[in-house]
Amino acid sequence: MTKITFVQPDGRSQTVSARVGDSVMQTALAHSIDGIFAECGGAMMCATCHCYVEDARTGQASQGEEDLLDCAEDEVRPSSRLSCQIKVTEDLDGLVVHLPVAVD
C-alpha cells in the first residue's frame, strides 16, 4: 500500500492509501480530493488534473504532457504535472501532491 498526501492551497491535507497501478489522478478521484476534475478520464487531453509535485521519484513529464500543461487553468510552475500521468508504484510511498489555486 502506498500512502499519498494531497495538500490544498489553504494548507489542508489528506493522506490516503493508493492502489499500486492506479494513477495519482485515479487515487484523487477515488478519495474525492478537491481540485482534481479529470474530465478526459486520463487521456491527457484536458489538463483538469493539474497538480504540483516536487519529488524526483515521479520522473519527468513527457513532451506531450508539457504541451498540455500550457493549457492548464492555473499557474504553471516547474513542478507542474498532470496527475493522470503519474503511476502509483510501491516506490512512491510518502508522495506529497500539491493542488493548484482555483483562478477566478
Added chain:
Amino acid sequence: MLDIPVNETVTLADLTRDPYPIYRQMRAQTPVVRVAQTNRIFVTRFEHTKWIKENPEIFSSDDPMTPMKPAFQAHTLMRKDGDEHRAERMAMQPAFSPKVIRTDWADLYTKLAEDYVSRLPKGETVDLFSDLCGPIAARILAHMLGLEEATDEQMQRWSQRLIDGAGNFGNDPELFALSDAANAEMNALFEQVMPRHIAEPNNSAFSVMLNAKTPIPIRQMYANIKIAIGGGINEPRDALATILYGLLTNPEQLDEVKRQDAWLDAFEEGVRWVAPIQVSGRRTTQEVQIGDHVIGPNETVMTIQASANRDEAVYADGEAFNVFRDKHPHQAFGSGPHHCAGAQVARRTLGQIMLPLLFERFPNMALTDPHEVIWSGFGFRGPLNLPITLA
C-alpha cells in the same frame, strides 16, 4: 454470456422526437441493445459509455466509411486515433486554453455579448434562439478561429452544411454539392486571411496553427477549422437555449441562481440535463464484452451520453432540471482522447459572460408559453425555438 438483444420497434423518428423515455427503459432492461432500424448497438448506462470512450484501442473513432470525409473534403481529427489525432488536436488546443481565454478573449467576448444583448428590443417578444443564441455563438467562434471577416450568417450556414453533409449516410449528391459549395467559400476565406495571420500572429486557432514551430500540413489546418465551425456553433447555441428554458420554467431555481451568482452551475446542469451532443459513435477493433454481452469486431457502438447523464445509478431524479442537485461529473463533453476541445470556452462564454449579462439586462424575461417550445434531435438535441418576452 448472452446474445445481444435486438430492439425492432424503436425508430429514428421516435428518438428524434423524445429519446428520454426510450433511454430510461433501455437503461433498466436492455442497457446494451442492437437497434434494428439503425443496425447499431446502443449503450445507455453511465459506467459503460465512460469506459468505452476511455478505451480507444478497443473502441476506435476511426471510421473510414464516414460521410464526414466527403463533407469536409478531408479525414478530420474527430475520426482519428492515437498519435495522429494528438498532433492535430494539440496544434489547435492552445487557442482554446483557459489562459488564452483570460488574457486574450474575455474582454472581447464580454463586449460582443453586450453588443448582441443590447440590440434586443426590451418589451417585445422575440425568438431568442434565432435572434441571440445562434448569432452570438457564431460571432465568438469567428474571432476564436481567426475568421472575423466571416459574417454570422456565413458561419451558421457553413456549419449547417457541414453537419448535413457529415450526416449524409444516404449519399445524397445534393447534400454533398451543398457542402462542397460551403467548402469552396471557406477555403477562399482561409486563403484570404492567411497572410494577415502570418504578418500579425494572434492567439486565434488559425494563427496558432500557422505560426507553430512545426506546423501541421495546411490542408489539415483547414480541416481542423472546419471541424470547429461544425462543432463550435450548434452546441453552444443549443446549450444556451436549453439552460434558458430550464431556468425560465423553474423560477424558484432562477431566483436562487441570481442570489448565489450560480451561473456556472446552471450551465453544467443544463448540458447534463439535455446534452447538446447526445450520441458519439465508436467502432470496435476486436471482440469485447460490454456488461453481460459479447460484441464482435467492426461493430458500430453508439455511446449515448444523453442517457448516461440521467442514469439512476449516478443521479437522483436525473430526468429533472435541478441546478442545486448533488454534484457529479457528467459526460456532455465526452471523455477520453476526444473530450471536447472547447469545453472551457463554452463554460466561460456562456456560464461566466452570457447568462449573467442577459438576466441583468432582462431580469423579468419570460417564456410566452413553454408548450410552444419544440425540442428535437437524436445526434444533436435542443429547442428549435425560444419565444421570450423581454422585460
